[in-house]
Each structure stands twice: as structure tokens, then as C-alpha cells.
Amino acid sequence: MEFWESAFRDKQEMWGPEPAQAAIIAKEYFIENGVKNVLIPGIGYGRNAQLFLEAGMQVTGIEISATAIALAKKHYGEKISIHHGSVTGMPFDDQKYDGIFCYALIHLLDTEERKKLVRDCFNQLEEGGYMVFTAITKEAATYGQGKLIGKDRYEQFGGVRVFFYDDESIQDEFKEAGLIEVSKITENFPFYLVKGKKQPG
Numbered sequence: 100m101e102f103w104e105s106a107f108r109d110k111q112e113m114w115g116p117e118p119a120q121a122a123i124i125a126k127e128y129f130i131e132n133g134v135k136n137v138l139i140p141g142i143g144y145g146r147n148a149q150l151f152l153e154a155g156m157q158v159t160g161i162e163i164s165a166t167a168i169a170l171a172k173k174h175y176g177e178k179i180s181i182h183h184g185s186v187t188g189m190p191f192d193d194q195k196y197d198g199i200f201c202y203a204l205i206h207l208l209d210t211e212e213r214k215k216l217v218r219d220c221f222n223q224l225e226e227g228g229y230m231v232f233t234a235i236t237k238e239a240a241t242y243g244q245g246k247l248i249g250k251d252r253y254e255q256f257g258g259v260r261v262f263f264y265d266d267e268s269i270q271d272e273f274k275e276a277g278l279i280e281v282s283k284i285t286e287n288f289p290f291y292l293v294k295g296k297k298q299p300g
Contacts, residue, residue: 119286122147125200125231128294130154132229134198140186140220141204144170148179156198161186187212189219197228203290206235206262210249213262213272221276224297230276233290236283237263264291 129137129151137151142160144167151158152175160181162168168181182191186204199220205213220230237251242263245255252262262268269281269291277295284292 118147118150119202119233121202121231121233121284121286121290121292122150122200124284124292125198126150126154128231129156129198129200129229132198134229136194136196137198137200138194138196138220138223140189140199140201140216142171142179142181143167145174145179147200147202148175151198151200152178159192159194159196161189161191186216186219189216190223194223195225195228196223197225199224199228199230201230201232203233203235203286203288205232206264207260208262209252209260210262217272217276221295221297224277226297226299228297230293230295230297232273232293232295233284233286234264234269234293235261236289236291237265238289239263241288269293 134156136157138159139148140161142148142162145160148158148160158179160171160179162181162183163185165183168183171179171181184191201220205216208216224230241255245253248254248260251268252260254260273293273295277297278293279296280294282292284290
């Protein structure tokens with residue numbers, strides 16, 4: 100928690116105002132599938148939320164950094180509801196969402212936390228709802244750097260712990276969350292773009 104709070108305090112809007120490419124893809128995907136309310140675990144200062152708001156969707160966020168939440172409130176006021184806390188503490192409400200967008204977050208967790216996040220998100224999906232996750236791949240230049248702390252997991256960049264995914268670990272961790280499609284996308288790092296659906300019934 101301290102890492103992200105101090106990172107946002109020091110760097111504020113560290114990724115700039117533009118949404119991630121994955122958020123643009125998710126927005127289009129959600130529009131196609133009639134999504135009306137979106138949960139964004141790890142919403143940060145909200146740069147990816149704007150697209151969903153513009154598309155007429157309600158947005159709820161979860162964010163560990165109070166500074167990031169203050170920045171998001173400055174931009175969006177009461178348009179977004181944000182729960183303050185770690186995604187490891189989900190669920191924060193008993194609402195069901197028909198869309199969940201989780202960007203560049205899951206790989207920062209340990210094995211049990213990652214599995215819990217996927218399970219918690221899937222549990223908060225409406226039947227027929229959709230999830231879109233991005234997760235860093237082993238193709239990243241940073242794979243193998245830093246101190247090895249577990250299988251494919253390294254402590255690097257002054258304390259960030261990163262798990263690097265491959266096809267096998269994606270299948271393993273998302274197979275019970277309605278996995279329907281896995282593709283690749285390059286942002287600041289190479290990511291998997293993982294889509295899941297909670298099948299009705």
C-alpha cells in the first residue's frame with residue numbers, strides 16, 4: 100500500500116491523461132454487449148474511466164491510494180463511486196456488475212491474491228456479464244530482472260513485485276472465470292488481453 104500511495108504522491112498522474120489502448124478495446128467490447136455498469140479494480144486516478152462514462156456507463160472503482168482517489172475526484176467529482184482499499188479486500192459492495200475492467204493490476208499480486216481477485220470479480224459479475232483483464236507477459240524486457248521471489252515472480256523497481264504470465268498460467272488462473280478469448284496487446288509493456296463471460300444459468 101505504501102508503495103502506491105507514495106508513487107501517486109510523488110508522481111501524481113504518472114501515466115498521463117490518455118486512456119490505455121486496452122481500455123478503448125474494452126469500451127467497444129462493452130458497448131457491443133450492452134454493458135451499463137462497470138467495476139474497475141485498481142482505478143488509480145481514473146484515466147481509463149472517462150471512456151466508459153462517455154459511453155453512458157456507470158463506473159465504480161476500487162483504489163488503494165487515497166492520493167489517486169483525490170485526483171480522480173478532482174476530474175470526475177461524484178460521477179464515479181470509489182471504494183478506498185486493496186482489491187485483496189473485495190468485495191466492497193454487494194452490487195453485481197455487467198462489466199469489469201482490470202488493467203495492469205493482477206500481476207502485482209501473489210498466487211493466492213491473484214486467484215482471489217479473479218474469483219471475486221467473477222462473483223460480482225451479473226449473469227451474462229463480461230470481464231476484461233490485462234496481465235504482463237514473459238515477453239516483457241523486465242522479465243527475469245530483480246530478485247526471484249517465486250515461480251516467474253520478481254521483486255524489482257524499488258519494491259514492486261511482478262508475476263509474469265505465459266499461456267499456461269493465463270489458462271490456469273482464468274479457466275474457471277468464463278474464459279472466452281486471450282489475445283496480446285502492447286502498451287508500455289506487452290500484455291495479455293483476457294476476456295471472460297459469466298454464462299447465464
